[in-house]
Amino acid sequence: SQQGEEDPQALSIQEGENATMNCSYKTSINNLQWYRQNSGRGLVHLILIRSNEREKHSGRLRVTLDTSKKSSSLLITASRAADTASYFCATQVTSGSRLTFGEGTQLTVNP
């Protein structure tokens, strides 16, 4: 079963704009991760944020985590057409345990 929900399910923006995706989960977690998937291929790890962290940056990515609300957001700044993909959040209850995925957000960046 899925850990939670992602919002929106689909997002279409223009190149150069920012994209924000949200993820909610149900249980206490050790960490939350974001993955990208291009058109039914493998998942690429983007960023990991631990339960004691509130914000993390990696290049054009910014992730926030609110454990009181059991939610996270992924911000992609200055989007590019190459960012077009599905984005999934995934949680781990304990370090190294199985990943429980959200339903994903399909991002389309129009050139």
Add this chain to the structure above:
Amino acid sequence: KAGVTQTPRYLIKTRGQQVTLSCSPISGHRSVSWYQQTPGQGLQFLFEYFSETQRNKGNFPGRFSGRQFSNSRSEMNVSTLELGDSALYLCASSLLDTDTQYFGPGTRLTVL
């Protein structure tokens, strides 16, 4: 360092048959996990192996099984295939007790 490899990449089977999928983890990684991805159920955890032992299992029927070899390579087997087994099967490897899992390109299984 080479990434996670999965073979075959595409597979077509008929109902009732069985199938074996293979996964070679990143060199040095000893933990291998398998996930099933379908449009209806999304990404779901199948099982995890470490040092040839199954450490964790998801909520799948006994038709789904796996194993890990001494070189950390892993196989998963699905017996008596059903139409609903059509999916992308993803393998991921990680170092012991680290959080990041590195995924392979997946095997697309179609059951007719």
